[in-house]
Amino acid sequence: MDSPIASLAIPDGAPSLRRAAEGAVTALSGVEAVASVWVTGSLARGTADRYSDLDLIAIARPGSEFPRGPVVGALESALTPVLVLERDFGASVLFSLVTPQWIRVDIDLFRAHAPLWRRADTVVTVFDRGPDRPAWASAHEPPAPADVVGPVQEIVRVLGLLPAVLGRGSTATGLAGCGLLTGHLIALATALAGGPATGRGALAREAAVPAAYRTVLDDLPAAGSNAEQILAFHLAAWDAAGRLLALGGHPFPADLSAASAALALLYRREFGAVLARPGVRLEE
Secondary structure, rough: OOOOOOOOOOOOOOHHHHHHHHHHHHHHHHHHHHHHHHEEOOHHHOOOOOOEEEEEEEEOEEEEEEEHHHHHHHHHHHOOOEEEEEOOOOOEEEEEEEEEOOOOOEEEEEEEOOOOOOOOHEEEEEEEEOOOOOOOEEOOOOOOOOHHHHHHHHHHHHHHHHHHHOOOOOOOHHHHHHHHHHHHHHHHHHHHOOOOOOOOOOOHHHHHOOOHHHHHHOOOOOOOOHHHHHHHHHHHHHHHHHHHHHHOOOOOOOHHHHHHHHHHHHHHHHHOOOOOOOEEHHHH
């Protein structure tokens, strides 16, 4: 009998990943209300290594009750995880499990006929019992305005908090802001590259960013623990947002023009710093 994970390109040096994959796929195949399972991420791309996690997409069978309980029960029995998280995105429920060997397993269980956020060319079939073909995302899907505006709006918001944060001497909160900015920049790059609007894991979202956009992210400075380094990171994040928009051929969101102008004045007043965005420069 063929292995249930014969289609997965699991490297030889990753026995724990192999055992987790066998357990997860066997568990899902035993749930009758699961119509199909697909692998995505590095295993689908053939680039997995011993640090890779297991990313699966499962699709519920039409006409059956959504198998949220049976799926998580089967997975817990097969994997004996030390950590289990569930997030409901509406169209799907994401189960994130961590095995005792600290293998991360993400199963995105989609409701029948729900639109999928992955493209057909980014997944590999594990099993498919039909009857319907999955509604994969378009191979070339331009970013929706909301997908671009949202991350930029969040970047503006986080930047606007910095004067109060540093003014009160809270460098720990300022450092946390550096992490938030990085996440919003990855979301912006993913949207501009035509990736999914509702990305899942942080590593998966970053891996979906094309090389040109990744270069912008790699240029960000290290987020230091003092006020000067935190300010430098925030300024670099604002510059990175402009560079990403320019790479994507997307104008700065018009709805945020007034906010960005006010932000530039705030930074000039509080820090003596100059913020710029494509086509606009506020001189000292």
